[in-house]
Amino acid sequence: xxxxxxxxxxNKNNIEMENLSRENKLVVPxxxxxxxxxxxxxxxxxxxxxxxxGVFDHLYGDAYxxxxxxxxxxxxxxxDEVPVYRGNTLKPSQAANCPTVNxxxxxxxxxxxxxxxxxxxxxxxxxxxxxxxxxxxxxxxVSEGETIWDYLQPFPFRGVGYCxxxxxxxxxxxxxxxxxxxxxxxxxxxxxxxxxxxxxxxxRQDLLTPAGLAFYQADWDxxxxxxxxxxxxxxxxxxxxxxxxxxxxxxxxxxxxxQPFNLYMDRYRDEKQIAKEFVVKKLKRTHPFKPPExxxxxxxxxxFKKGTPSWLKLEMRKERLGWGRINDx
Amino acid sequence: MQTVLRRCNxxxxxxxxxxxxxxxPSYIYNRNPRNLEKLCIARxxxxxxxxxxxxxxxxxSVRLERSSRHITASVIHSGGGSPPVTASTKEWALRRWLYSxxxxxxxxxxxxxxxxxxxxxGIQEIHCDLSHDSGHKTQAFIQELxxxxxxxxxxxQYVNPAPSDRERPEKPWLVNEN
Numbered sequence: 001x002x003x004x005x006x007x008x009x010x011n012k013n014n015i016e017m018e019n020l021s022r023e024n025k026l027v028v029p030x031x032x033x034x035x036x037x038x039x040x041x042x043x044x045x046x047x048x049x050x051x052x053x054g055v056f057d058h059l060y061g062d063a064y065x066x067x068x069x070x071x072x073x074x075x076x077x078x079x080d081e082v083p084v085y086r087g088n089t090l091k092p093s094q095a096a097n098c099p100t101v102n103x104x105x106x107x108x109x110x111x112x113x114x115x116x117x118x119x120x121x122x123x124x125x126x127x128x129x130x131x132x133x134x135x136x137x138x139x140x141x142v143s144e145g146e147t148i149w150d151y152l153q154p155f156p157f158r159g160v161g162y163c164x165x166x167x168x169x170x171x172x173x174x175x176x177x178x179x180x181x182x183x184x185x186x187x188x189x190x191x192x193x194x195x196x197x198x199x200x201x202x203x204r205q206d207l208l209t210p211a212g213l214a215f216y217q218a219d220w221d222x223x224x225x226x227x228x229x230x231x232x233x234x235x236x237x238x239x240x241x242x243x244x245x246x247x248x249x250x251x252x253x254x255x256x257x258x259q260p261f262n263l264y265m266d267r268y269r270d271e272k273q274i275a276k277e278f279v280v281k282k283l284k285r286t287h288p289f290k291p292p293e294x295x296x297x298x299x300x301x302x303x304f305k306k307g308t309p310s311w312l313k314l315e316m317r318k319e320r321l322g323w324g325r326i327n328d329x
Numbered sequence: 330m331q332t333v334l335r336r337c338n339x340x341x342x343x344x345x346x347x348x349x350x351x352x353x354p355s356y357i358y359n360r361n362p363r364n365l366e367k368l369c370i371a372r373x374x375x376x377x378x379x380x381x382x383x384x385x386x387x388x389x390s391v392r393l394e395r396s397s398r399h400i401t402a403s404v405i406h407s408g409g410g411s412p413p414v415t416a417s418t419k420e421w422a423l424r425r426w427l428y429s430x431x432x433x434x435x436x437x438x439x440x441x442x443x444x445x446x447x448x449x450x451g452i453q454e455i456h457c458d459l460s461h462d463s464g465h466k467t468q469a470f471i472q473e474l475x476x477x478x479x480x481x482x483x484x485x486q487y488v489n490p491a492p493s494d495r496e497r498p499e500k501p502w503l504v505n506e507n
Contacts, residue, residue: 004421011428021427021434024469028426028438030445036422045415049450052406052413054362087363087451118360125358160357161364161502217361217451220506238353242370242502244489263493327497 038070046213049086055166055215058118059128059197071169071212072102084216089162090154093223095216098132098151103169103212105140110172112208113142116195119163120156123191130195131165135178148178149193150185154218155227159240162217168197169212176207188232262311278329281319296320363451368502373486374407387456387483389413391443393470399430402443402470404455414450416443437469444477457481 011017020026037045043066050056056064073084077094084090084099101113115132131152137145156163183192201208225237249267256264266274286292296302299320304313318324365371366388374385385407392412394401401417416423416439418430423442427435447455457474459467475481487501 004425007425011425014428017428021429021432024433024437026426026428026434026438028423028441030441033422033426033442034445036425037420040421045446048411048415049413052363052410052450054360058360085449088449089451089453119364120357120359122354122357125360157353157357158506159502160359161368162361163359163364164361217363217367236353240357242365242368243356247489247491266493323495325492328492 042070043068046086050213050215053087053164053215055164055213059116059166059168060201061198065210065213067169067211067213069103069169069171069211071167071214073099073167073214075099084167084214086213086215087164088216090216090218091221091223092154092156092218092227093221095165095218096153096223101142101167103140105137107139109139110175111137111140111145111211112170112172112176113137113145114168114170114197114200115151115165116168116197117154117163117165118197120160121194123194128195128197129190129193131193133181136172136175146178147185148181149183149187152187152193153223153227155224155232156218156220157224157238157240158220159242160220161242162219164215164217166215167213168210170201170208171211173207173209176204190232260311262314274325275329278326282329369484369487370502371486373483383456383458389452389454389483390456390458391474391481393459393467395431400435400439402439404443404447404450404452414443414446414452416446431466433466433469436466437473440470440473441477444474444479447479448477452479454480454483456483 017026034042046067047064050067051064075082075084075090075095076097076099082090082094103111105111112135113132114130116128116130118128121127121129130149131154132150133148134142134145135148154163154165187193201210228234228237252268300317302320304316308316319326371388373388376382376384376386387407389404389406392403392405394403399418401415401419403412403416404414405412418424418427418435418439423438424430427438429435447453457471459471471481484501487498490497
């Protein structure tokens with residue numbers, strides 16, 4: 001405390017610093033700020049970010065921890081280093097190779113590092129895939145630890161959006177026997193990578209203490225397709241899309257009064273029948289060998305045939321202008 | 330304790346059911362609570378009729394608290410909860426490099442630090458309600474926040490069109506896909 005006060009007093013008496021600050025030219029060194037931040041309030045900020053991303057909810061249920069050990073994780077893709085902080089976005093191609101993990105550890109202390117994703121499990125909604133698990137890391141040297149699951153790059157499927165990839169560092173009180181989890185390496189069967197952090201921690205809670213946390217988010221890119229086909233030997237790579245809730249349709253009435261009948265009826269028609277009509281119309285217009293006709297500049301100036309009912313005119317106008325359902329098929 | 334997830338109303342629950350594939354399951358779940366916001370699908374609160382516009386109509390917003398001696402900037406989420414990103418001149422990490430904790434230099438440096446922390450937390454777009462003409466100190470804060478790479482405008486919410494709607498808006502999650 002005394003040293004802090006003297007440092008602040010030193011700043012206050014520094015005329016050069018005062019002038020810089022007054023002229024808005026004072027630039028704080030961000031890397032040094034981050035070092036001090038990690039030693040002071042950083043762990044609480046990491047915890048707040050993890051709560052924002054639902055990390056503790058999905059890994060430990062109701063429990064949480066304050067990550068007091070600074071976990072420095074970065075990927076090396078090509079010439080540049082891609083760091084992992086607490087929720088930043090990465091591309092799977094950047095995370096293709098095993099990351100470098102550094103943390104401060106006393107010599108002889110034992111650690112366990114787990115990388116899991118709680119999102120987009122293929123078999124069960126509440127399970128995780130373990131991407132990397134190294135146990136009994138002595139003195140912070142991850143490469144010399146006991147690899148239980150080898151590193152597998154993230155594979156968020158196309159269309160699912162952003163998945164979380166979470167690194168959790170545990171401190172061990174003594175050597176932990178991981179022989180029950182041992183798999184034949186490299187482990188390329190996804191169901192063998194099914195994991196539950198909650199169960200894993202419950203079984204070993206006397207030996208392990210969570211100490212560090214880092215996570216990132218990744219969405220699909222082309223490297224996922226090649227990973228699924230070449231490494232995981234899958235014949236196809238899936239494309240998913242978000243399942244929007246069905247639009248609300250009020251229950252049908254016996255006598256729908258004061259409503260245009262065509263719009264009312266369209267709301268309750270069979271979707272397949274509608275699709276069929278639109279596709280048949282489209283196929284009639286297209287010729288297999290001729291190029292499509294250029295669109296008209298003023299499509300609505302073509303006169304309607306005499307005696308066309310008004311509801312049909314509306315449909316024809318919509319078709320000419322490309323409004324409504326015609327865009328779906 | 331496993332969280333039990335239901336597939337009742339996906340816009341309000343924190344799962345993302347998605348469908349269609351060949352040998353893969355027809356439904357998988359993305360449990361990431363921030364996923365729908367990143368894809369611009371999540372509901373953005375519309376606010377009340379008589380409310381000040383922009384009061385809660387965002388996913389993430391920057392908030393600046395000025396006290397007599399210190400300034401604290403935080404990013405808040407409209408869904409509530411503790412702020413995911415905070416930076417303050419009360420922090421020793423920042424305090425030791427500053428001449429004063431509430432002059433222009435403090436404001437601009439707080440903006441830089443907050444911007445850096447936002448990017449580290451994966452928040453690239455923030456709604457900013459601090460008006461640009463509110464004073465040179467706040468302006469310096471906003472300028473530095475923008476310079477650090479954060480966009481001070483959130484994309485609009487994508488509303489899934491009904492079959493009868495005239496237009497089919499572009500899907501924001503397909504635009505950025507390579």
